[in-house]
Amino acid sequence: MPISFLNPGLLLGALAAAVPIVLHLLNRRRVREIRFSDLRFLEEVQVQRSRSLGLHRLLLLLLRVLAILLIALAVARPRLSGLAPGDAGRVSMLVVVDASASMQTAEDEGPRFAAAVAYAATTAADLTGGSEIQVLLAADEPRAVFGDWTRGGEGAAGALRQLTPTDGGFDLPAALTSAAAWARGARHRPALVLVLSDLQLASWDAAALSRAAAELTDAGVDRVMVRAFGEERSNGGVRDVRLPLRAVQPGETVQLRAEVLVGRPAQAFWLEIGGERVAETVATARAGEIDSLVFALTAPAPGIHAGLVATEADRFTVDDDRPFVMSVRDSIAVLLVHGEQGVAAGRGGWRYWQQALAPGVTGDDTGASSSIFRVRALGSDRLETGDLERADLFVYLDAGPLGRSTSEALARWLRAGGGAVFQFGDYNLAGYLSAVLLPMLGVDGTIAYRNRSDTGAEEARILDRQHPLFRGLTDAALSTLERSRWRRHFALGDNGLAVLMAGESGAPLLATGALDRGRFALLPFNLSAGSTDLARNPMFLPLAQRLAALLAGGGGEGERNLVVGASPRLVLTDGEGLQDPPTLLFRHARDGERGQLSTRVSWERGMPVIVGETARRKGHYTFVAGGDTIGVVAVTPPPAEGDPRLLAPQDVLAQLATAGLAMGRDLAAVDAGDFASALRGRELAPVLLSLAILLLLAETALSRRAG
Numbered sequence: 001m002p003i004s005f006l007n008p009g010l011l012l013g014a015l016a017a018a019v020p021i022v023l024h025l026l027n028r029r030r031v032r033e034i035r036f037s038d039l040r041f042l043e044e045v046q047v048q049r050s051r052s053l054g055l056h057r058l059l060l061l062l063l064r065v066l067a068i069l070l071i072a073l074a075v076a077r078p079r080l081s082g083l084a085p086g087d088a089g090r091v092s093m094l095v096v097v098d099a100s101a102s103m104q105t106a107e108d109e110g111p112r113f114a115a116a117v118a119y120a121a122t123t124a125a126d127l128t129g130g131s132e133i134q135v136l137l138a139a140d141e142p143r144a145v146f147g148d149w150t151r152g153g154e155g156a157a158g159a160l161r162q163l164t165p166t167d168g169g170f171d172l173p174a175a176l177t178s179a180a181a182w183a184r185g186a187r188h189r190p191a192l193v194l195v196l197s198d199l200q201l202a203s204w205d206a207a208a209l210s211r212a213a214a215e216l217t218d219a220g221v222d223r224v225m226v227r228a229f230g231e232e233r234s235n236g237g238v239r240d241v242r243l244p245l246r247a248v249q250p251g252e253t254v255q256l257r258a259e260v261l262v263g264r265p266a267q268a269f270w271l272e273i274g275g276e277r278v279a280e281t282v283a284t285a286r287a288g289e290i291d292s293l294v295f296a297l298t299a300p301a302p303g304i305h306a307g308l309v310a311t312e313a314d315r316f317t318v319d320d321d322r323p324f325v326m327s328v329r330d331s332i333a334v335l336l337v338h339g340e341q342g343v344a345a346g347r348g349g350w351r352y353w354q355q356a357l358a359p360g361v362t363g364d365d366t367g368a369s370s371s372i373f374r375v376r377a378l379g380s381d382r383l384e385t386g387d388l389e390r391a392d393l394f395v396y397l398d399a400g401p402l403g404r405s406t407s408e409a410l411a412r413w414l415r416a417g418g419g420a421v422f423q424f425g426d427y428n429l430a431g432y433l434s435a436v437l438l439p440m441l442g443v444d445g446t447i448a449y450r451n452r453s454d455t456g457a458e459e460a461r462i463l464d465r466q467h468p469l470f471r472g473l474t475d476a477a478l479s480t481l482e483r484s485r486w487r488r489h490f491a492l493g494d495n496g497l498a499v500l501m502a503g504e505s506g507a508p509l510l511a512t513g514a515l516d517r518g519r520f521a522l523l524p525f526n527l528s529a530g531s532t533d534l535a536r537n538p539m540f541l542p543l544a545q546r547l548a549a550l551l552a553g554g555g556g557e558g559e560r561n562l563v564v565g566a567s568p569r570l571v572l573t574d575g576e577g578l579q580d581p582p583t584l585l586f587r588h589a590r591d592g593e594r595g596q597l598s599t600r601v602s603w604e605r606g607m608p609v610i611v612g613e614t615a616r617r618k619g620h621y622t623f624v625a626g627g628d629t630i631g632v633v634a635v636t637p638p639p640a641e642g643d644p645r646l647l648a649p650q651d652v653l654a655q656l657a658t659a660g661l662a663m664g665r666d667l668a669a670v671d672a673g674d675f676a677s678a679l680r681g682r683e684l685a686p687v688l689l690s691l692a693i694l695l696l697l698a699e700t701a702l703s704r705r706a707g
Contacts, residue, residue, distance in 0.1 A: 020064040031115070063699040070692035090130045092149065095120045096181045097163065098197035099139045100170035101318040101564070101641040105198065105230055110642040112230040113165040116196040117310065119227060121160040123194070123675050129154025134182050135160060138175035140168035140565030149187065166616040167318055168564035169638040170197065173208035176224075180215035190220040194667075198230040199652055201645040213660035223663035224656055226649045227670070234287060236263020237319030238309045239639040243561070246468065246549035247329045247392075248299045249372040256295045256326075258309045261319070261642050262287055272294040273307040273326075302330035304560070304632050306620045319642035323620055323634040325560040329372065332552045334358075335391035336377045337399045339426075349398040349527025350377065352535040354474035355422075356544035359593030373548060385409035393552040394420040398526050401432045411440050414518035416571050425489060425526030433490070441515055446493035447524070450507065457485040458504040467500055469546050481539040488531040490524035497522065517571075519551055561634050568597075568612040568621045570631040581629065584612040588619040597621070 097120055103113035124133050131152045134679035135145040145163065150156050176193070183191040188193050193216070216224070240259040248254055259268055262283045270280040276296050285291035295309070305328060310321035334357055338350035357373040379389065380399035388409055390393065402410065414420055422441075424433060434445040452458070460482050462470060470478060486503055497511035512520045527535040534540055562568065568584060586595040597613045610623055615635040653664035667675065 020068070044307055060699055060702055063695050063702070067692045067695040067699065070159050070688045070695065074692065077623070083514070086520050087364055088609035090188050091127070091132075092183070092188040092191040093123070093127060093131065093133045093152070094182055094191055094193045095123065095133065095135045095185075096138050096142070096175045096179060096193065096195045097135060098170045098195070099137045099163070099165045099168075100200070101167045101637040102167050102170075102200040102316065102643075103198055103229075103317045104318055105233065105235075107230055107315075111165075111537055112198045115128075115229045116227075117160055117163050119229075119675075121157040124152050124156050124160055125157035126675070127156075131189075132187055136164060136175055136178055136182075138170060138172075138178075138643050139166040140171060142171075142175045142178040144178075144182070149182075149185065166564060167635075167637040167641075169615060170200065170202065170640055172197075172202070172204050173212040175211075176212035177215050180212065180219040180221065183216065183219035183221050186220075190222055193224045195224060195226045195474050195652075196311070197226070197228065197649040198567055199226070199228045199649065200641070201643055201647055202640070204655070206572055207618075208660040209655060213656065217660060222661075223665065224653075224661050225665045225667050226652055227667040228646070228649050230646060232646050233315055233644055234263050235261060235316045235642060235644040236287075236311060236314060237261050237642040238269065238311065238322035239290070239317065239319065239642055241309050241322050241324045241561075241636075243324060243326055244468070245333050246546065247372065247552050248326065250299050250301055250328055252299050254299045255311075256297065256298055258293045258295065258322070259639070260291050260293055260309075260311070262289050263311075263314055267311060269293055269309060270310045271297065271307065271309050272687050273297065273300060273305055285483060294564060294588070300598065304328075306632055306634065316642065316644070318618065322636050323618060324636070325620070325632050325634040327560065329392075329552075331374045332372055332392045333390055334373050334375045334393045334395060334548060334549065334552070336375055336395045336397065338377065338397045339379050339380055339382055339400045350395075352527045352540070352557040353395060353544060355396060356541045357548055366538055371545075388413045388418070392419070393548055394418060395548075396420065396422045396424070396427045398424055398429065400429065407436065407440060411515070414441075414520065415516035417517040419518065420520040421523065421547065421551065422520060423523040423526060424529070425524065425531050430490070441513065441520060443497065443513065443522070444493040444495035448491045450489055450491050450505075452487045454487065457487045460484055460501050460503060460509055462501055464498075464500055469500060469543075469550055477542075481537060481543065484534040484537045484539075486525060486532045486534075488525065492522065492524055521551060524554060560632065562615065563635070564616060564618060564635055564637050565614060566635070567614050568623070568633040568635070570610040570623045570633075572608045572610065572630075582610045582623050582625040584610075585622045585624060586615075586617065586619055587622070588617065591619070593619070599623075642647070 039524050097113075097116050099113065103111070103116065105112050107115070109115065120135060124135075132149040132151050133146075133156055134149050136142045137145055145159065146156070172195070175195075177204055179191075179193050181191075183193070238258055238260050242257040242259070244254055244256075256271060258269065258271075260267075260283055264287050267283045268280060269283065270277050271556060272278065279295040281293050281295060283291040283293065292391055293309075305326050306323065308321045308323045315319045336350060336353060336357075354375050354377055358371050358375040376387075376391075380402065383399075383402070383406055385406060394410065394413070400512045410420075423435065424437075430447060430449060438445040438447070462478055464470070464483060465478060486509065489503075489507065489509065491507040492511065495513075497508065497513045499508045499511045501510035507524075509523065509525065513520055513522070525531050525534075571584075582599050582601070584597040584599045586597060587593070595617075599610055599612050599617070602609050602611055610631075612621065612623075615621060618636050619634075621633045621635060622629055623633075649666040649668060653666065656664055
């Protein structure tokens with residue numbers, strides 16, 4: 001290890017070691033030889049004694065010179081350099097504490113997070129003598145524990161012992177980028193970065209890691225130290241819950257799918273709705289493998305229901321249950337907007353849609369129907385912006401150009417989470433579609449009209465049979481749907497939509513897209529007999545109902561089921577409930593932990609939205625206003641947090657080196673109590689002074705013997 005000096009100028013004092021040498025040379029006496037023939041034997045004795053005294057004096061001289069050199073070196077304050085690059089061991093230490101869900105894994109000595117916090121607290125307590133510290137609590141996003149750099153000592157250590165983990169993930173590039181920002185304001189540069197983590201297996205974005213390394217280098221940081229906690233252990237848990245991406249009505253049989261990590265053979269998993277266990281199944285995959293489970297249940301009464309999929313607790317409890325929120329509808333309000341009546345089937349064949357969604361109902365009003373869909377058919381000339389607020393699904397069927405205010409209201413409604421079907425096949429609408437409607441949806445307006453003869457009509461191909469729209473249908477049913485023929489339709493441009501059905505030429509016939517939180521489907525044809533025979537295909541009714549339920553029911557599921565790190569949101573259809581500030585209550589899905597989060601009200605595209613603070617724990621979050629529940633949101637940890645595999649510190653350091661941080665160190669062998677000493681290095685002055693004293697004592701003893 002290199003040696004540094006606190007007072008290097010005092011090394012000139014080593015020149016004093018020359019004083020004993022000079023004195024020795026000056027005090028040498030010349031001996032005159034006087035021969036006496038009778039003293040021959042006495043002369044031989046004298047020569048032997050002179051030689052002995054000469055060696056003795058040289059040894060004393062050497063001891064005196066060495067003693068003076070050691071004293072001079074000690075006064076210059078030499079120090080074996082430690083991990084700290086600064087002088088006298090004063091450092092600016094940035095500690096990144098992994099607060100992700102996997103850090104809650106219980107080891108034999110306690111949770112990994114507790115061990116990491118104890119390491120950080122001990123380090124902070126030992127950082128004295130002008131050193132400073134800042135701690136970043138790193139999960140989905142890093143948060144500074146202290147408002148600014150703070151002096152090390154017991155005060156900082158006490159604050160660290162109060163830290164708690166989150167149920168989110170660990171973003172190392174984001175943490176290092178934040179560390180670089182703090183390093184620029186460090187008093188003792190270059191700052192040191194210490195990462196305390198279990199190093200759970202992760203695929204960090206290489207580009208983001210390289211950018212973070214560049215930020216650290218620019219801030220003067222040249223080394224990153226890593227201390228790992230925990231050992232790989234088998235784990236079983238729930239990684240994901242997949243709800244039906246369609247509207248669910250009471251009493252129907254519903255299938256919920258769960259992706260689980262199997263921890264032991266024949267591991268049991270169960271489904272709870274409203275706190276009651278309603279279904280149970282056993283995983284058939286082997287331990288360590290992913291299994292897909294299906295829970296069948298009867299949909300409960302209309303409303304928003306809190307549920308979870310769970311298994312028995314193990315060392316990692318965060319993924320032992322996964323909360324969700326499921327909406328059950330008593331009805332779906334469909335606003336079907338059409339153009340002039342025209343033929344008996346209605347312009348664009350809108351009556352086919354009406355009969356598919358609400359069998360037995362005719363005319364513009366819904367009337368009595370056993371269907372979950374409540375269809376209101378309305379001519380585009382009668383459409384008002386207020387009609388959208390009462391609709392769950394908007395269906396546009398060759399309705400002609402919509403007015404500017406109506407188009408703007410429709411776009412706002414879609415962005416806020418609405419669902420819509422746009423079916424158009426009238427050649428005369430090409431200009432409106434290309435210039436207004438498609439760009440409003442964020443879709444390329446390049447379209448072309450295709451017109452084929454009866455012999456040139458093409459059949460359809462289903463491109464994704466596992467899509468929720470088709471899932472559960474038999475191969476025979478899907479083949480029947482593919483036998484429909486198309487003669488006239490628009491050909492959409494390459495616009496990034498999800499194409500579910502296409503003609504034999506590859507032209508999209510059914511495509512879906514998203515506009516912010518809303519979803520829509522495009523069908524570039526109408527249902528007139530001259531365009532297609534789809535309306536007379538026996539699969540048109542289930543296709544129309546499935547598509548309507550998918551768009552009307554799935555848009556809000558993403559708002560109600562979030563991942564840790566997101567902010568719970570609730571979009572209000574009107575300003576009611578804003579008289580009193582809404583409250584956001586938190587309840588842990590399984591252990592009953594409770595809390596309250598702050599909220600704020602914002603207006604987005606003319607609609608009031610309640611936004612809660614960032615959710616850092618999994619569980620159910622309930623919006624309450626005026627004593628009434630106005631919304632429920634489920635928050636879950638990232639699925640990857642249940643992975644029990646861990647990286648070795650050398651692997652992480654290798655990734656950092658590849659990203660540009662070549663100087664790294666694994667602190668696996670350095671305990672918390674020894675870390676501060678390793679930072680400061682070792683003062684050599686006491687050792688040198690002790691050696692000097694020993695040499696002087698030895699010189700004194702030899703001088704007395706010579707006397």
